Every structure is written in C-alpha cells, then in structure tokens.
Amino acid sequence: MAAALTLSELACLVGGDIVRAGPCDLITGVAALDSATTADVSFFGNDKYWNQFLATAAGVVIVGRNESGGPEATGLVAADNPSLAFAAVVGHFAATRAAITPGIHPGAWVDAAASINPARSQVHAGAVVMAGARIGDDSEIGPNCVIGEYAVIGNGCRIMANATIRERCVLGNRVFIQPGAVIGSDGYGYELVDGRHQKIDQVGIVEIGDDAEIGANTTIDRARFGKTIIGEGSKIDNLVQIAHNVVIGKHSLIVSQTGISGSARLGDYVIAGGQVGIAGHVNIGDRATMAARTGVTTDLAGDTVYAGKPAQPLRDDLKLQAMVRRLPKLIERVKALEAARDAGQAT
Amino acid sequence: MAAALTLSELACLVGGDIVRAGPCDLITGVAALDSATTADVSFFGNDKYWNQFLATAAGVVIVGRNESGGPEATGLVAADNPSLAFAAVVGHFAATRAAITPGIHPGAWVDAAASINPARSQVHAGAVVMAGARIGDDSEIGPNCVIGEYAVIGNGCRIMANATIRERCVLGNRVFIQPGAVIGSDGYGYELVDGRHQKIDQVGIVEIGDDAEIGANTTIDRARFGKTIIGEGSKIDNLVQIAHNVVIGKHSLIVSQTGISGSARLGDYVIAGGQVGIAGHVNIGDRATMAARTGVTTDLAGDTVYAGKPAQPLRDDLKLQAMVRRLPKLIERVKALEAARDAGQAT
C-alpha cells in the first residue's frame, strides 16, 4: 500500500478543495460510505446514497462542488467529479496495476518459434504460447492462458488467467483481456447440404485496437474471412457474444450479456446496455445508445437513444409502454361506450 | 458403485413405505422412468410423466404418499417427497462426491509462498496456486484452475477445472465452483475523459459465503472497492453475470443467464428465474421471486412474485398480457362502435 495522505495532499491529488477538516490528520485507506472508518476516505456522488452519507464514519468524504452538508464530524473535499476523484485516490493507495515481473515461469510453455523478450514481458505458470506467436514488451500473459499460433499481442497488454487468443488474431497495445475470454473462436456458419449442416471454414481473424478491454468469458468470433474488429478504446463487458465479421468502432461500450450477430457494424461511441440483441448485417450510427434489452433488427441512425423491441427512439418506446399499461382503462372505456350504444339502441 | 439394495433397505434409506413388491429382490442402479430396467429404481414425482410411469420397466418406482396405481408388475415405495427420496438413492449408488485424494500433482504449480496442507487437500495437474494464497483442509483444486495471489479458499471447497479465482477473493467453507467460472474479474467502470474511457481501478474483492455454489462459466466481478458478496447457501446457475458491488443475501437462487448490474442488493431467499435482468443500485426484498426474463428497474418489496418488464406483481402482469392478447377483439369492438356511431349520424 502506498503512503498515507494528509488532507491537503488528498485535495491536491484529486484537484479538489478542502470544504472542512475531519477527525484525522492522515488518511490511510479507501472504503465505501457504509464500511469506512475515520482513517478512510470515501465519496458521495449519487443522491441515492444520501442516507449512507449522513451515517458514514469516514474521516473524509469527496463530494461534488455544491455539497457542504453531511455529517458534521466528517471532513469534506469538493471536486468536479467525486467518482473520478475517488478513482485517483484508489489508484494512489492500491496500485492495482502493479508493475509486471518480467520473465517466463518454468511452468509456462513458450514454443521455441514464438517471439517474446523475457527481460521485458512476463509469462505466468501454465500459460501456453504457440509457434509463431509474437508478444510485445511490458505485456503479461496470465496463468493457464493460451496464445495461438501466429497471434500478435502488442505492448503493455494484460491477458488474464485462462483466456484464449486463437491463431493469427491481432491485439494492439495496452489491450486488457479478462479471465476466460475467448478471442477468435470459429464463427457460426453452415450450409445445409443433403440434410446436414456443412461447416463453412472461418479463416479470418479478430483484430482488437489499442486500449480496448474484453470482459470475462466474453466470446469474439473470428471473421469468416477478413476481420472481426473491435475498435480502439472500446470496452466490452462480461459474457458478451460478438459474432463473425462484426465491426465495432472506437470508444464504444458494450454491456454484459449483449449479443451482436454476424456482420453488424457499430460506429464510434456507441453504447449497448445489458442484454441487448443486435441482428446480423445492420448498421448502427455513431453515438447511438441502446437501453438495456433493446432488440435491434434494422439500421439505427446515430446520436439517438433507443429502447424496445423492435428498437425505436426511447421517447416513443416509453409512450408506447405507457399506453400498454393503460389498456385496462381503455377496455373499461370501450365497455362504457358499448353500454351507451346499447342503451341508445334500446330507446 | 455402492452395494445393491433390497426393497426393505431401499424403503428404509428414503424413509418411505413399501406399497407393493416388484419383480426383483435386489436393486442395483438408478434410472429415468423411460430407460430403467427391472434392476433399477426410478421415481414418479410429476404428473407430466404419467404415461412414462405407466410404461416403465423399472423394478421399483418411488411415488408420493397417495399413489398406489401404475404398472402392476412394478414395485412401489411411497415417500413424502419422491424427488428428494430418489436423490438419497442416487447418493447411495453413485457416491459422486468421492472423497478427495490428498496431495499436490507433480503437474500443478503451487507457489512456495502459498499455504496448503498437502496431506489434507488435493491440487490437480495444471492448477496454479499463486503466492500468498491459502487453501483450507479437505478442499480440491481442479485441473488447470488458477487461484490468485492472497486468495483464500476455505475447508471442504471444490474448485473445478479451468475455474479462475482472482487475487484476494475469499471463499467460505464447502463452496463449490463449477468449471470455467471466474470469481473476481474487474468491474465494468470507466469515466469518459477527453473522449476516452478511462478505467476506474477495481480494488475490492468477491466474498462468497459457506455452502454457496457458482455455476459453470458464470462471472462475478470484484467490487470497485469493498466487497461483492454472495451470501451463505446461495446457488448461482451457469452463465450468470454478477457485477461489481452486488450483494446477494443468504439462500437465494439465481438461475442461468441472469444479469445483475452494479451495486444491486438482493435479500435472503430471493429467486431470480432464467434470463432475468436487474438494473444497478436497486434493492430487492427477502423472498421476492422474479419469473424468467423479468426486467427489474426499481426497488422490489419482498414476499412477492414478479414478472414482466418493467417488473410488476405476477398477477398484474398476467392480466396485462391477457389484455394485450385481446387487442384484436378490442379493435373489432371499436370498429363496431364506430359503425354504430356513423349509422346514427347518417340517420
């Protein structure tokens, strides 16, 4: 753990201002509002946690620029973005991205025809690096990973435990692959010939841009031919399925359990909420956002928030859902109309 | 396989009563109604299988207390809960939870700075146990598992093949982790800074209580800070996503492909059916049950069954769905009203 911080050092670290001092001169750790002690710093960035804020025992809380309330005994530091400021403190204390310890573990199997500088990168026990694979500098190949033949891993990458990078796939620099992810599985392609599904060879690759992150147990299929592409800076959550020949632009966010069918193209800064489904061959414009569970079957223009199945602008979907919920009343109104009609006919 | 059972031994084992004897003195195995032979015991616990019951060739069938019918040549043993009684017989014959064979396989890599008693626990080939990890007694670390630095595994745990327990995560006693599960992956947290998603360090852990079970290829993210918690006795199915800082209480059931977003809190004895989606930061009360595919976006009170998206009490959702299905008729009724109105206006 890194050195303790005084209140001034803390404010300086996060680019914030001291609103008031707290009970402790030194902050030695980070914690959530409801589990912090007087030696911890916490943060309050979401009104939902107002009661936790009032009840916290934290020594210091990082708050937004307009906040000066909260428990009187607690120190406050105001910052533009309390969540981001807190992240800086977390980084200070935890140093989670510990520097790697270069070298190849005796329990790793690195093929003689693979390329890696053992003075610059680290291969953990049980990892298998196959012939022709190339590993850049400052990269870490986790325990029991498999790096396939002629795969290329850039500089500063972290491939975590039990992940699989299949043959010829290409990762840029600072790519982070979480445990169990599979990069370059065969795409799902068959032709029905005489009553049997004949496999269509999937000879393309997956190409992942710089600074992208791939979640745990996520699967990304290689292209039938050509490339399945994850653009620079895009972040893919856990258990996402990305089919063959999909292209995802730069800085897009794909949340957990979303499925993207073959050859769909997503632009830059696209956001797909959890459990979204996207049909094959559709185009989704830059900065389009899909709410959780949106079902996309046609092209979507960018710069718009969508929801529902089939996807429509969020506003329209909300209206439609409200109308559906009013169906019981609508049925009552139709009944009343029928009664009036029948009464009218009876006279 | 364990010793054969006489009919009396069988009845005794399951706490049941012999309704009538069958064709065989000795039962040597277990099987489903439709694949059993005269040397097998089967069970009938669901009316759906009545026809299979009538046609079974099983020597003995375990039935409910009120059942005395079925095929005349088949022995019957009546028990309070045929399914549970059958489970006892399965346990007798199969001894699936075979005692472990303590020792560290020569193909395992256990760091010198890890703590494990090789006379009390077993580490299989290819498993990697990293520095600082502690493994309790009577535990089994499966082939090609990875146990990260300073992770803690309690007593009597089974960590199956290719599972990953990342650094510092803590498992209680008798925890069962199925193959490919990932415990302690980084939470999905970023801040957009100058057009790039800057990673927020995820420095917390996952804590799993006694007797919990985690399904195959399920992913549980570590907390941003603090703990993601799976309570004692809770059972998580396959391919479930549990995001950072989620808290699940005791004895809850989370069925396959459900996704739970960050910081959601579920109480005790909660049940989430398959493919449920739960938004971040919501609270779900004790004994709440969510039907398959329920979409939860707000807090839910306990002791209630929910369904639909957005979630509402099952009863209301069923009514609403029925009304939606009656829309064609409603449209006809409105047409008829319009015709009557138009006829009225014409006169």
Add this chain to the structure above:
Amino acid sequence: MAAALTLSELACLVGGDIVRAGPCDLITGVAALDSATTADVSFFGNDKYWNQFLATAAGVVIVGRNESGGPEATGLVAADNPSLAFAAVVGHFAATRAAITPGIHPGAWVDAAASINPARSQVHAGAVVMAGARIGDDSEIGPNCVIGEYAVIGNGCRIMANATIRERCVLGNRVFIQPGAVIGSDGYGYELVDGRHQKIDQVGIVEIGDDAEIGANTTIDRARFGKTIIGEGSKIDNLVQIAHNVVIGKHSLIVSQTGISGSARLGDYVIAGGQVGIAGHVNIGDRATMAARTGVTTDLAGDTVYAGKPAQPLRDDLKLQAMVRRLPKLIERVKALEAARDAGQAT
C-alpha cells in the same frame, strides 16, 4: 497457403461457369468485397451488398446464376450458391483444418490409466487427460483442456483450448468443441430442507452425437441421472446454456445466448434464434423454428415458425405487435367515440 488458382481452375473447383474474365490470370487469395484486391476472389450472394459489389476491386467475384452485371473490369464466375461456392475456395486457400501432428506434448499430463494412441492423436501443452479417459484416433486435445475421468472422445474430434469435458461424458466422432466450453457441469438441482438448499447429486452424463459442434464458453449440464443428449449434426453457438436432461435431436441449430431449461426436448432440424428462452419439460417438434428472443413456456408443434413471449406462430405475433404499435391511434378513436357519445347525450 495453397497454390494459386487460374480462372478456369476456380470455376472448376466451385462447379461454376465463367461469365467473364477479370484483370488477373492468377487468384492468390480470398477477401470480402470491400477489402479485396485484383488478386483476390470474393463473392456476392446478398443484395444488401449490391453497392459493395459495384465498388469492389476484386479480381473475380462469384455470383448467382442470373447475375451478369457488376463492375465491368471484374471477372465473374456464376454458381448455384455463391456463398457455398466461396466456402470451397476458402477451403482451398486456407486449409484451416490443418492435419494434426500426432504426439503428446511434454507439457501435457496424460494419466497412465488413460487410453490414447500417441501415433494417431495429438495432445497439446497444458492439456490434462485424467484416469480412465479414452481418446479416439485423429483427435486433437487442445492446450490447457481438461478431459475428465472415464470421459470418451471419439475419432476425428477437436477439443479446443481451455475446454472442459467432465467425467464420464461421451463424445461421438468428429465432434468440435470450441474454446472454454464446459461439457458435463452439474445440473442446477436443489431441495429446500429446513431452510437450506440441499444439493441433489447429478450423476448422469452428457452424450454428444457425431459431427456436432459446441460453441465457445457454452455450458451443457450433465443429467441428474441418465443423459443430457445433443444429437448428431446439431450445432450449438457460443454462450448457450443447456440444462440437465435436455434432449436435442439431430441437425438442430441453437444460436448464441439461448437458454434451454431442464428436461426440455427438442426434435430434429429445430432452429432456435439468438437469446431464445425455453422452459423446462416442454416438447418442441421437428423443424420448429423460434425467432430470436422467443420465450417458450408450452409445447410447440413442429414445422412452424414461432416468435414472441409467450411463443406463438410468427404470423400471429407480427399481427399482435402491429396492433400494439397502433395503440396510439386506437386511443384516439376511442376518444372520438366518447366525444360523439357525449355530444349525443348533450343534445
């Protein structure tokens, strides 16, 4: 890469006819319409790509029998099924299913009590083959795979990196298991006894027929007793959940992220689109097709296309969805009727 092809050789290989010659005598590779060069062959099989076809720089394009247009400088070969024809060319060039190199890697752990002919099959580094397992000829056990005790792998199988085949499961011939898949995980079965979920032993197996394919990180649970069955020639996509005692017939297709609950039975040539959910104990007839996200809670007859939740014939679901979208207009019509009634009453 295989030898280059002349235009005649290409036409011969795919059983097609030369419509016109292109700029190159020799074709040396395959590529998509939008990334091909004059030395590549591409294909045009979907009108959606008409603009890409017009703009392609490919030397030759394989087209359908009626096509003779497209860019004038580009060679054309007409075939009955351009996609399938292209697959043949891909196979020629890529030879992705490279012949295995028999032998057991020194970094693999094959138990002395396992059965495999090292002159006929290949075991990669880090793979663990446990006691009693039997591996057929011409099979490949990928790096860091785990083959459990008494598991049976047929001839010509490919088990890819980090996959797990648990004890006693049986695979036929030419079965293809993608990376990270888990075959034979414990089914999800508990009985609530005195407030705790007591595990029901899952002592059955998984049996997979000849020529079946299982996708990356897909999970297939072993039967409680008896067998979970994947029929011959069926193809399962990535991240699919198949619960205990499910039976899937022959030549069925189960697309990504679909979940099939316990004891459901699917016939032959069934198709489940992506993210479908199927409840337990239902029967689905031969050649039934379920559109993406269909929710199945009751038996479904075969030879029908279904959609929606609950599932109904696609045609009915489309009608119902159209009616839901017309709700705003319906509400307007009811308002107009009410206004007419009120006006009538006022007079």
